Amino acid sequence: MILVSNITKNVQTVRERIAHAARLAGRHPDEIVLIAVSKNRSVDEIRSAVAAGITHLGENRVQEAMAKWCEVGSIAAWHMIGTLQTNKAALAMQFTDLIHSLDRPSLAAELARQAVRQGRAVEALVQVNVSGEETKHGLPPTELEPFLEQVAALGGIQVKGLMTIAPEGAPAAVQQSTFSGLRELARRVDRRGLPGISMRWLSMGMSDDFETAIAEGANMVRIGSAIFGNRSYAGGA
Numbered sequence: 074m075i076l077v078s079n080i081t082k083n084v085q086t087v088r089e090r091i092a093h094a095a096r097l098a099g100r101h102p103d104e105i106v107l108i109a110v111s112k113n114r115s116v117d118e119i120r121s122a123v124a125a126g127i128t129h130l131g132e133n134r135v136q137e138a139m140a141k142w143c144e145v146g147s148i149a150a151w152h153m154i155g156t157l158q159t160n161k162a163a164l165a166m167q168f169t170d171l172i173h174s175l176d177r178p179s180l181a182a183e184l185a186r187q188a189v190r191q192g193r194a195v196e197a198l199v200q201v202n203v204s205g206e207e208t209k210h211g212l213p214p215t216e217l218e219p220f221l222e223q224v225a226a227l228g229g230i231q232v233k234g235l236m237t238i239a240p241e242g243a244p245a246a247v248q249q250s251t252f253s254g255l256r257e258l259a260r261r262v263d264r265r266g267l268p269g270i271s272m273r274w275l276s277m278g279m280s281d282d283f284e285t286a287i288a289e290g291a292n293m294v295r296i297g298s299a300i301f302g303n304r305s306y307a308g309g310a
């Protein structure tokens with residue numbers, strides 16, 4: 074079991090590190106949204122994080138997230154950050170505020186179809202595989218603009234920005250070029266001015282690399298273990 078006081082302290086420490094990284098980059102700390110990644114964590118741990126001031130939660134599996142949402146409700150904004158199977162899109166849309174993992178035409182088509190059925194637009198970030206790692210999901214950077222044109226034409230999906238994951242344990246220079254690469258892609262897209270496509274959010278940075286991500290322009294960071302403790306020792310894993 075992880076202690077509640079640890080979560081409180083960890084949230085505070087992470088916030089201080091975010092603020093420090095923001096100031097070093099000449100940015101205001103309030104620009105950066107902290108998403109506490111609560112996958113594999115219990116509902117009690119989620120409640121503790123919310124009591125510590127967390128207002129955004131991130132989950133990577135729809136069913137697990139749905140079960141938690143059914144228990145605690147919208148005590149925070151819910152972010153779907155993991156790969157989304159097409160047949161779970163409708164379920165995810167029922168309770169998530171932002172999907173970070175729009176990464177293929179078939180998923181876009183299903184989200185658009187559900188948006189029509191549910192009578193409301195769905196908000197999503199497009200996940201880009203900037204580093205080109207084979208194990209990573211996400212669109213290749215060269216396919217981003219044609220994909221966004223397709224999404225804009227579909228309607229029903231409001232793209233709010235981009236998301237990426239840096240290679241695990243990569244040297245700082247590789248992390249940095251991954252994050253600056255996403256920022257530059259967003260800049261290029263922004264100049265196009267496609268309908269329904271905004272580049273408001275850059276979701277990048279996790280426990281091990283969020284300071285580098287903030288230096289490169291991240292304004293959403295997804296942080297799990299630095300808040301809830303190392304996964305192998307935590308209660309829920």
Ligand SMILES: *Cc1c(COP(=O)(O)O)cnc(C)c1O
Nearest residue numbers: 110133154279280295296297298
């Ligand atoms: C698990 C996960 C995170 C958080 O990872 P930590 O290293 O525990 O901070 C962030 N983003 C995604 C997509 C994840 O799956």
